[in-house]
Amino acid sequence: MSNKMKSKGGLGRGINDIIDYRDLSLGMNSKLAEMTRDLDIEKEPAIQDKFVKPRYIGKMAGNIAMIPIGNIQRNKTQPREKFDGKALKNLEYSIRELGIIQPITVRKISALKYQIISGERRFRAAQAAGLNEIPSYIRKANDKQLLEMALVENVQRQDLHPIEISTSYKRLIEECELTHEQISKIVGQSRSSITNSLRLLDLPEEIKIELAKRTLSKGHAKALLSISSNPERQILIMNLAISQKFSVREVEALCQKDGGKSRLQKKSINRVRALCEDEIQALDGLRLRFGAKIKLKPITGEKSDTSGRIELHYNNIEDLERLLDKLKR
Structure with missing residues (x-):
């Protein structure tokens, strides 16, 4: 059998390999008109000459559009400020080998320009891999909805430190006007979990830095909240916990209240x-x-x-x- 006749297996293929765009070419203009009619976006003739139109894959792929990377801009309100360079490089290699497996999500901001709602890491890796276009879901969203979706997508990541999550919750409350109860339903966490996470932002800056560096766990930090009336003591116990590798229970014991005074106060904290x-x-x-x-x-x-x-x-x-x-x- 010739190489041209050989077909690829299901594994190891990106969206570009899975969908045959030639089968979708017929009636594309009518489909494009139908899909863009609902987006209610003002046309900008000047921009149309500047940017390339996206290729719509169609309903069989969940209304995914192959959008030229040059037409997409990053979200300035992206809650995640830092991206791990090594992980980004690994994703770039994966994209070179397999293509984009999971589309990004964007919103339309003009006739042919889009802004990322979620998937900026995939977008950056695709750029680095030299891709000309990227599979994308297009959603309607105003600025407030954009921020809300970006923040929710951010807190559902597995690699965030506790302060990043707490800060995202705070922004959902202050900028998106959501309650603790609404956030808990959106992110699938209990209301008490949201409240306890927000309390971490009340800790001294020195402790929040150690949380962000992951030299101090969330459990240790929660224990330190019990003596929030004495920031100096919180910092002292934190330094002791890090240098002595104390467990959460040991920190809790040091912070435990007894007759209005902590055990550490009874032992004269100034001696430590x-x-x-x-x-x-x-x-x-x-x-x-x-x-x-x-x-x-x-x-x-x-x-x-x-x-x-x-x-x-x-x-x-x-x-x-x-x-x-x-x-x-």
Whole structure:
């Protein structure tokens, strides 16, 4: 069988391979007129000479249009400000190999110009891959609806840090005038989850930065909210949690209220300090030598400003004997 006669399998094909545009060419003008009539967009003859018309695939593909990339502009209100360069490069390679699997969503802003609602990462990767056109769903949306759809699409991503999600919720409330209840229905989260996420924005800037860097988890941050009346204490406990690798429960214990005072206040919080560089290096060396969970507890105000204690954890008697044997050497 000749190469021309061989047909591709279903896997590894983009939309360009799946749909035969030649079968859709007949009656295209009437279909195009029918589909654009509902968009209610003013025609701009000057722009029509400048941009290439999109190729409409038709109802069999869910009214997807193959729009020239030069006709599409980015959304200035895009809630996601940073895109991972490595992930974008991987997507570019995938598009070169397989094509666009999932169309982007756009709105029409003039006769032949479009603006991205969702799918900017795919759009950027398609540009980098050298594609001339990209499959797109066209939706009607005003500026407010555009922002709402972009924000909702953003919070449903899996790779966002907690502050990005909280900021998107806040914009949905302030700029789109949605309630907590409405947001919860749109994004499929409980109302309490929306409220708790928004509370993260009340944390000190230093803690929000660590959340964005993912050096502090959302669970740790939620625990710190219980002592929101004392930002200095929140930051101090955060630094301690990061340097000592405290679990969420350990942070909760430090923040726990008891008779109007936290446990940390009873132990005199001013006596706790962050580890210095020498202590961090020593801690790494101890963990390497003993192969066990070890913590350094720095203390100030006793003998000197660099005093502290070492906690060595063991799992069972055999583990204890192993550690004792290492200590004797």
